[in-house]
Amino acid sequence: MNLSNLGNLSVGLSTYLLVAAMLFCLGLYGVFAKRNMIAILMSIELMLNAVNINFVAFNRFLWNQKIDVHYVLTGHVSALFVIIVAASEVAVGLALIIAVYRNRKSTNVDEFNWLKW
Amino acid sequence: MHDLFQWAWLIPALPFLSFLLIAFVTKRSKGLSSTISILAILTSLGLAIAIALSIIRAGEEIVEHPAIVNVNWLNIFGLNIDFGTIIDPLSGMMLFVVTLVASMVQIYSLGYMHGDKGWSRYYAYQSLFAGSMLGMVLATNLLQLYIFWELVGLCSYLLIGFWYFKVSAREAAKKAFMTTRVGDFGLLLGMIFLYNKFGTLDFAALAAALNTNFANVAVVGTVGYVTVMAFLIFMGPVGKSGQFPLHVWLPDAMEGPTPVSALIHAATMVVAGVYLVARMYFLFDASPAALQFIGGIGAFTAIFAASIAIAQNDIKRILAYSTLSQLGYMMFALGVGSFSGSMFHLMTHAFFKALMFLGAGSVILAVHHKQDIWDMGGLWKKMPITGWTFFIGVMAISGMPPFAGFFSKDEILANALQNGHPIIYAVGLFTAFLTAFYMCRLFFVVFMGPEKSENHTHESPWSMTIPLIILAFFSVVGGWAALPEHNFAFFVHFGEFEHEAINWTLAGISVIAGLLGIGLAYAIYVKKLISAESIVTRFPRVYKVLRNKYYVDELYLWIIHNVMDGFSKVLYWFDIFVVDGIINGIALITRGSAKTLRLTSTGQVQTYAMVFFFAVVVLFMAFAIGEGQLTALNPLATLGGVK
Numbered sequence: 090m091n092l093s094n095l096g097n098l099s100v101g102l103s104t105y106l107l108v109a110a111m112l113f114c115l116g117l118y119g120v121f122a123k124r125n126m127i128a129i130l131m132s133i134e135l136m137l138n139a140v141n142i143n144f145v146a147f148n149r150f151l152w153n154q155k156i157d158v159h160y161v162l163t164g165h166v167s168a169l170f171v172i173i174v175a176a177s178e179v180a181v182g183l184a185l186i187i188a189v190y191r192n193r194k195s196t197n198v199d200e201f202n203w204l205k206w
Numbered sequence: 207m208h209d210l211f212q213w214a215w216l217i218p219a220l221p222f223l224s225f226l227l228i229a230f231v232t233k234r235s236k237g238l239s240s241t242i243s244i245l246a247i248l249t250s251l252g253l254a255i256a257i258a259l260s261i262i263r264a265g266e267e268i269v270e271h272p273a274i275v276n277v278n279w280l281n282i283f284g285l286n287i288d289f290g291t292i293i294d295p296l297s298g299m300m301l302f303v304v305t306l307v308a309s310m311v312q313i314y315s316l317g318y319m320h321g322d323k324g325w326s327r328y329y330a331y332q333s334l335f336a337g338s339m340l341g342m343v344l345a346t347n348l349l350q351l352y353i354f355w356e357l358v359g360l361c362s363y364l365l366i367g368f369w370y371f372k373v374s375a376r377e378a379a380k381k382a383f384m385t386t387r388v389g390d391f392g393l394l395l396g397m398i399f400l401y402n403k404f405g406t407l408d409f410a411a412l413a414a415a416l417n418t419n420f421a422n423v424a425v426v427g428t429v430g431y432v433t434v435m436a437f438l439i440f441m442g443p444v445g446k447s448g449q450f451p452l453h454v455w456l457p458d459a460m461e462g463p464t465p466v467s468a469l470i471h472a473a474t475m476v477v478a479g480v481y482l483v484a485r486m487y488f489l490f491d492a493s494p495a496a497l498q499f500i501g502g503i504g505a506f507t508a509i510f511a512a513s514i515a516i517a518q519n520d521i522k523r524i525l526a527y528s529t530l531s532q533l534g535y536m537m538f539a540l541g542v543g544s545f546s547g548s549m550f551h552l553m554t555h556a557f558f559k560a561l562m563f564l565g566a567g568s569v570i571l572a573v574h575h576k577q578d579i580w581d582m583g584g585l586w587k588k589m590p591i592t593g594w595t596f597f598i599g600v601m602a603i604s605g606m607p608p609f610a611g612f613f614s615k616d617e618i619l620a621n622a623l624q625n626g627h628p629i630i631y632a633v634g635l636f637t638a639f640l641t642a643f644y645m646c647r648l649f650f651v652v653f654m655g656p657e658k659s660e661n662h663t664h665e666s667p668w669s670m671t672i673p674l675i676i677l678a679f680f681s682v683v684g685g686w687a688a689l690p691e692h693n694f695a696f697f698v699h700f701g702e703f704e705h706e707a708i709n710w711t712l713a714g715i716s717v718i719a720g721l722l723g724i725g726l727a728y729a730i731y732v733k734k735l736i737s738a739e740s741i742v743t744r745f746p747r748v749y750k751v752l753r754n755k756y757y758v759d760e761l762y763l764w765i766i767h768n769v770m771d772g773f774s775k776v777l778y779w780f781d782i783f784v785v786d787g788i789i790n791g792i793a794l795i796t797r798g799s800a801k802t803l804r805l806t807s808t809g810q811v812q813t814y815a816m817v818f819f820f821a822v823v824v825l826f827m828a829f830a831i832g833e834g835q836l837t838a839l840n841p842l843a844t845l846g847g848v849k
Contacts, residue, residue, distance in 0.1 A: 117819065120815060121815065121816050121819075122812075198810070198811060198812060199810070202808065202810055203809065
């Protein structure tokens with residue numbers, strides 16, 4: 090990983106990784122700092138997508154092989170799987186949030202400290 | 207093998223069955239309870255007689271090859287325990303004695319316990335006792351014997367405390383149970399030791415193992431091992447058979463009903479210890495030190511208890527000390543190698559001591575539950591059957607020919623002298639003199655002398671006198687088993703059998719000792735040539751010590767109050783400050799740390815997630831730094847990941 094590559098404006102693996110890391114940190118910040126449950130859910134999506142970028146980037150730069158005439162697309166397929174899981178996760182997460190909201194009339198996580206005795 | 211011997215298990219099974227029936231079905235019906243119990247024990251008696259006759263008919267064959275039936279009972283992790291029955295002359299004799307005395311006592315109790323509230327309970331206990339005792343006699347291995355050994359101890363406890371509303375009865379029951387427990391613990395240790403060394407508890411297998419391995423130091427260790435085993439095993443008999451220093455429970459056990467004293471604390475249970483030593487004689491025989499110890503303890507108990515009996519006034523206590531003394535006799539007989547003599551005395555003693563206890567019960571009932579012999583007197587004319595049978599018992603225990611005690615005592619004393627134990631012989635002879643003296647003192651004071659007019663006495667009912675007559679019969683003819691060519695010793699012996707004729711010189715000396723005792727008692731208590739009071743006033747110290755049973759009870763009480771309580775206080779301090787301190791300390795630390803740590807638990811999921819995340823980061827960095835040195839511990843490296 091060489092950040093000086095940015096100076097040449099050449100777009101390499103590090104650029105993708107940097108974008109992905111930024112995206113991940115944004116998501117992480119959102120998960121830690123947001124009070125609204127839906128916002129937290131969205132932040133989680135951000136983190137997942139950061140991972141997707143990594144998958145695809147690694148596949149392109151480090152695993153750029155051909156079998157016969159076809160490229161090997163393991164990373165891409167993994168990213169697809171992550172998207173599928175993320176979709177189901179959102180469905181479950183939203184259902185949970187609605188259930189909690191019906192009980193508590195709120196989606197503010199500060200009010201949900203039931204774990205504390 | 208004789209077919210009949212296969213059915214020996216029925217002998218203990220029937221009384222057990224009767225116990226269950228009475229306890230769970232017929233408890234409310236008094237008549238039915240006693241009928242079932244007596245029928246069961248009489249059937250057992252019939253079986254025992256049949257087996258005894260078969261043994262006599264089988265002769266040499268059964269002596270050499272006992273009939274053993276074993277059923278596997280327990281087999282876990284190499285621990286293999288059988289339940290079974292052994293029929294040899296020794297157990298055959300015991301079966302006969304136990305069933306006979308037990309059935310006599312149960313019939314006698316019909317009269318003695320008449321109108322008692324606990325009638326059904328009494329017969330249930332009696333049946334349980336009979337079953338346990340017979341099971342013990344038939345045991346083929348130590349564990350089986352131990353189980354029944356404890357069961358008879360339980361019955362003893364239950365029957366001593368039968369009249370539980372009396373404080374003294376309760377206390378006596380507890381004392382009996384706990385004192386024998388001390389000995390039983392030694393027995394248990396001995397069993398564990400034996401199992402550890404030989405890998406079996408079966409009597410026959412143990413005897414064989416000891417025979418073949420005795421010379422083999424590698425297997426047995428040294429003779430010292432055998433001696434330790436023998437001493438530990440002997441602790442059981444010391445407790446059960448009331449040998450010094452665990453004799454203290456037996457006199458107190460007289461708080462139970464008199465027929466119970468006759469059955470359990472004179473004729474059967476207390477000889478269980480002697481029986482155990484006889485069963486395990488191959489072990490004791492292998493250790494001269496143990497035999498010597500048994501001889502010493504037995505002889506000491508014999509003379510110790512006999513001397514106490516002289517100064518007692520309670521009719522049952524005199525008999526109890528006499529029992530102790532006779533048990534000492536049996537024990538030292540085993541110690542000096544008079545195996546058959548000891549067993550012979552066990553048998554004759556069971557007859558005449560049960561007879562005398564039942565006679566004493568008859569007397570106690572007649573004088574309305576007074577037990578001090580000085581409150582009785584002149585009962586000879588009022589109670590002819592009790593008087594005559596009691597007389598036979600006294601003659602038998604004093605060793606007068608042709609009564610049973612003469613033959614057995616003579617054999618023991620003769621063997622003691624012939625096997626080179628002159629001191630034990632002298633002690634035995636002197637004990638015989640004392641025995642004759644105190645038994646005749648009892649007899650003369652109770653049956654002769656002036657009649658006490660306040661006692662409106664009358665002869666006891668038939669249910670009580672018939673057992674007396676039957677036992678009196680055996681107290682006479684029981685000893686004649688020594689006379690024929692194939693005599694008692696031919697059947698019951700250890701090692702090589704040698705026929706020994708009665709040594710008339712030694713027998714004569716014993717008889718003279720007995721006669722001296724009788725004569726002395728006659729002179730003091732009938733003719734009043736010497737006043738009993740003047741003897742007491744001349745030796746006040748001696749009298750006081752004897753009257754108070756050598757202060758053994760007081761000594762034990764002192765030891766418990768001072769030594770044991772002191773030790774307990776130390777343990778109490780240890781418990782309070784050290785054990786409890788550690789426990790409380792752990793609790794305090796847990797509570798304190800929890801109090802601090804719970805502050806970190808905010809209940810905010812996001813806080814937890816943050817902590818989790820940074821912990822992962824820290825761990826990751828730690829592994830990244832240590833990667834060079836700790837490649838093996840690096841989870842990423844081991845997964846073949848980032849380099």
